[in-house]
Amino acid sequence: MKPATLKQIAEQLNISISTVSKALKDYPDVSKKTKDLVNELAKDLNYKPNAFALNLRNKESKTIGLIIPEIVHHFFSSVIKGIISQAEEKGYLVIILQSNESYELEKKQIELLMNQRVDGILISLANGTADYAHLNEVLAQDKPLVMFDKIAKLVRCSKIVIDDRKAAYLATQHLIDTGCKRIAHFRGPLLPQNSIDRFLGYKKALEDNNIPYDPSLVYLCECGEHSFEEGKANAQKLLQDHNDVDGIFINTDLVAIGAINEFKKMGIKIPEDISIVGFSNWHMSSVISPSLTTIDQPGFLMGKNAFKQLHLEITNLKNNLPIVHQEIILQTDLLKRESTKDITAKKNKLHL
Amino acid sequence: MKPATLKQIAEQLNISISTVSKALKDYPDVSKKTKDLVNELAKDLNYKPNAFALNLRNKESKTIGLIIPEIVHHFFSSVIKGIISQAEEKGYLVIILQSNESYELEKKQIELLMNQRVDGILISLANGTADYAHLNEVLAQDKPLVMFDKIAKLVRCSKIVIDDRKAAYLATQHLIDTGCKRIAHFRGPLLPQNSIDRFLGYKKALEDNNIPYDPSLVYLCECGEHSFEEGKANAQKLLQDHNDVDGIFINTDLVAIGAINEFKKMGIKIPEDISIVGFSNWHMSSVISPSLTTIDQPGFLMGKNAFKQLHLEITNLKNNLPIVHQEIILQTDLLKRESTKDITAKKNKLHL
DNA sequence: CTGAAAGCGCTTACAG
């Protein structure tokens, strides 16, 4: 059974399409009697306005596009959840595409979404993305665009991020505060700004505490599918290279958990021998033993804020109001758990 | 800058809109000269056909809807990935909604998607869904609908599933084959058919091996957010209630991992004292120690198949071909790892 | 080879 149209209602009632349309929208210049007739029949026929026709007329589809590097990923799926929940509240639908960390795919997907004429685009960049022409093109066409987490500083649009550098600084400072003297870092890949910033935060904290920076203490991870194994491998390498390390700041929780597993297997005590701080607050991190001290990365909140900002820009554009790009920096908290030492306990001991 | 239209091209070239349209579509009855002119200008203006107009005319949007109980979930996010990857290949976009395991939300979202006039709908049911009127309504309106994983047997549409009962049977049989005599089961919630079937498979395997079924050996889990903690709690309870258990078949890997953690903490050896089999093959399961014997639940493949089937039905509907509903049962494998005993090793020993 | 006309389903300014 095909969905009913205004035309059908009009014909059955022997009135014009315009009147039917106005009756359904409760225009004041339609008689009560006509309105009642129309509404009743519309209900009987289960009339729903044709979204395609509305889109064409209103030049908007109440649909946005989301491009994300990876879906099977705790942080990113939390962001998606935040975006969708907020979108649903405002009556928007979300088309999701996955770039697989590929610049080429990302470029194609931007085009797809532009051709689809979504009302706006939300994106977290692929690691491979170093050229921003496709993003600037979106902005040039006056299409609202908001970036989150993995952003390009040079693109002039709104951004929702955390302060990776500051968070990494705090993480490292916490290791120093709890007595670590020789602190290693398992860093993320070379490209996204985030792992660069985390590395820089680590380095800065060392400097500010007069601890010499030693590049041989920095190990690289892909932080992709094999994060856990990378953590184990790096833990092994680290022990071979340096037997004096007493603290590690690790780019991602999953890598940290791999490292912890390996250390435990080798009989190294955490936090007594080596203290560890992770990054992201994965759901397993609070639950393993020892539980992992880490930086809480607020994915759900980031998603919510990203959609809110996009929605604001879509609305302003529609109402010919000026669009002010925002850079929103979400707060990150250091969650102190068992993989680092408890300072208060230590202090108390000293005071005995 | 607003996107270009056929009208603009026509005006600039002083020809009719129809001719422009036909030139762009390479109709044979347009002169080469006109085609060249049109194509050149179209390229200059970066002309892209207006998707809203096409949707209205073609009565299709090359967009499907997906309703899923939970996004932040390893299995479901794998399914999503499979769906999106396959959809992209066929030129379809995917709108994702999350039902949060709520029947009410699910119902609303079905309506949303119907009003949006997506070309088809993919759904995995909320645990709370026991009434299927909203799903039958979709089918009554001739909209292709494919269910996966959490399905309703009574709804007459295509389904992509695994054979939960058989997989559970194999898991339990494996425990029996490796010498377990007293086998417990941590089962999932009462509602979705899947956990019922897994329970039934467990029970059937016991029967077929003349092991008496003991209801006090069956423990319930929500298998939601706190799966890990549930595993720990159930492990504790089990030890209090029964000190003779030597094997457990557990509804979900995450619960199993929680249980393993707890057992290890209590000094119970796995698999020597208690053997454990999980279900789903979560990415951590192969990587923890001892690694978890489990049933591989092919999420990505399920997503791919679900979209393929939906696409087939969409295409057939469009071409007025008959639609044959399929129930596709994907293969599940038992992955033998360290949390159960190695039979071959045992056999070898016996043969010495 | 080109173009006017009708139509997809809706809305709204305008006429009566």
Add this chain to the structure above:
DNA sequence: CTGAAAGCGCTTACAG
């Protein structure tokens, strides 16, 4: 209070 007309941007059967 009701309806004819124009328009959103496109396609295609038909006329010339």
